[in-house]
Amino acid sequence: MSLSDTIVASATAPGRGAISVIRLSGGNSLSIAETLAGKAFSPRLATFGNLVSDGILIDTGIWIYFKGPNSFTGEDVVEFQGHGGPVVIQTILRTITARGARLANPGEFSQRAFLNDKIDLTQAEAISDLINATSLSAVKAANHSLSGEFANRVHTIVSNLIRLRTQIEAHIDFPDEDIDPQNLLEFSDQLKNLHHDLQSLKLAANEGAQLNRASNVVLIGEPNVGKSSLLNALANEPLAIVTNIPGTTRDLIRHDLLLDGIELRITDTAGIRATEDVIENEGIQRARNAIETADIALCLFDERHDTVTESLITRLVGDTPSATIGIIRTKNDIQTHPTKNHTTYPLIEISAVTGSGLNQLKDWLLNELNLNSNAETPFLARERHVIQLASALNYLHQAMSQPVSLETIDLLAEDLRLTQNALSEITGSFTSDDLLGSIFSTFCIGK
Template sequence: MMKDTITAIATPPGRGGIGIIRVSGSSAESISKSILKTLPESKIAHIGCFYDDDEVIDQGIALFFKNPHSFTGEDTLELHAHGGPVVLDRLLQAVVKNGARLAEPGEFSKRAFLNGKIDLAQAESIADLIDASSQQAAKSAIRSLQGEFSKRIHELVEQITELRKYVEASIDFTEEDLDLLGDGKVSEKLNAILNQLARVQVSARQGVLLREGMTVVIAGKPNVGKSTLLNALSGRDSAIVTDIPGTTRDVLREYIQLDGMPLHIIDTAGLRDSEDVIEQEGVRRAREEMEKADCVLFMVDSDDEMPESGTIIRNKIDLTNELPRVSSRNLLSPSSSSRNLLSPSSSSRNLLSPSSSSRNLRSKYPGSRELNQTIIYISAKQQFGIELLKNHLKEIMGFNATSESAFIARRRHLEALDKAHQFLVTAQDDFKSIELLAENLHLAQNALSEITGAFTSDDLLGLIFSSFCVGK
């Protein structure tokens, strides 16, 4: 148990039927005796008055959890009072007066982690469950919380450990005793581990998409229909649409969901040279957003204006009586494909290829998205081809809404998985020396352990838990 005892209001601010104060640490017992005038039996609901000295502040339900059988692993007291800000404030003050201090954000979860009740990935999934913005994200978070993600990491770590033992044992033998590097077993085992790691990476990437979604910027010349598209995608009239070029001057943001994947759509000022200082600033901001985006939809309203590569929205097909369609061309291979409304996307994109442009991946393979040209023919005004566009967005992010294996994941998890992957690949390539092989396996193992927190710096822990809400 930590020396000091922490407390916080665990319910959100404002008024509600019930408000809960949590207390965790060695003084929870004595605090209970002051506030309740009794120590309830562990895990048995106690109904009674809450006191500040001898004055009754409120009446409600109290729960005491004797360590280690609590969320934090410490003695814990929960006071379920009435959910008014004044009542809860007074109760909190009474608890503090009796020896607790106010908890920092995420401190309860941090203690649960430090006391071995949950691992780091599970602790993170609690915050992600609370923050979930879709059913799918919540489902994935609860899967992570139940240890699904951690289990798969442990399995990998175990296999690497086993291989390490085998490899390290042979360091003590002479070459005649053991032809380790020649027997093919190590290579076979490494391949199996790499394959399993790849499957975890795929699931984790879905998890990151569910958590963070993607940012899409609509860019192009004035009057091509960018704001009309924003409105069509969001189903609201959030942007002003006129036929006057330069109507949109600021950056407008909308938030929608594609099968549970959050999508941040950004409408920008039309890209053109302007004398107007406000519009100039708008154009500067537009370019800034384009830099940061996962995907830029470059919009045109005539065939002459199309750029060579990237995702192009060819708008206003209603004026020429064309049908919505998607046309893709890989600039490296001359064959191009064109599909229409009736044949849904059949492209099976490899999630691990650079084109599945997670911001991470993309920064590693700059310019990778420049290798394709995709033109989506739509009418933003008539709402033709909007579904095609949505499907395309899911596809370029490698998002698979039906993936049941997804667990919630964070960017730092992807980075750790990537790192482990790198070390394993190096291990495979560096077959010359047993020592090097053993070292790379060790490093891969450490990278994976960062995910569950078995091998994590204090700084990182501080960073992770400080983003939690108070009382969690």
């Protein structure tokens, strides 16, 4: 990747729309844009004008010029807000590339912002995560990361670490000088503080990373308990075939559902029973696999079981399910007596026919997934961050594994250096090109 190229991309989603934004960044942005518009631009001033290519009017819209370094990428940036027709957009892109710009790679604008020190890596990632957010909680948390809250916490720990390293390395550089025992005690206190801060940052990052992935809810139960009916009721459309014939659903049916603005992936499965049918058995196997990756497994029972026991649950989800378990008593419109719950799991009564209990079920799901829009997560994080924090903690544990002493101080210094590198990889102040490539390649084009 060359930072000297001028790049261009449509920043709005593909397809037809009222308006599209085409974005240019790099040294030739302004001259290309001014040629096409046939007029000069002032920085940060919206200018209404044409976009003319070889004498042909392609579009009319608003031009905005951001003079570097006061732009998103830190370079000269020009945006053109034109009409959102695919042919218009393609023609504009072709016109601009013919004048020397090249099409941007996914995430290349954000990558330039990172490389030009406009944002750090956690902020760049937060931009992409904000775009992909599946809940209001995730939006709030991504904005916290974007404004640098996560990065600031990492920076604070790194500065404390650097302060400690400087003191320690001074003793390595001047080994003939005695260390005051009081200093050794202080080092040890500082190590403990660092450990405490790092530990709490990792907990917060873990929570933030949870928000970053779509939550999986799987519906499990014997044939005919009403799994497919519940999926259809939640989705508000007849996605799965419902009949009174046991074994109707054989494959997994997945649906991404928006609950109060929160995206959940609901999976309907084949009913669990002993059967000779090869296709149905494959479906049952798939249902079992789906439980393993689920965040929540809803175990459905109808009037055929007046008591739900632990062993019934185990039969459905196995001995040690990693998913949170909820029990659903279905068909409560035809229920004559309440179902007894002999387990520690919560039981919710619903009817797919009347819709009763569905709101209670939705609230419970959002609560369990901690996706309640009122819940505050300090910042949005990625698995990558959690792994780096764990690795930093590991090095710090190693550093703390023996008492601070003059004999082992160079080992301590080395462990602290590794701790710092692991942390710096989070914000990108110490990062390999491969990592950068893999992070930015998952971004949208034009971002």
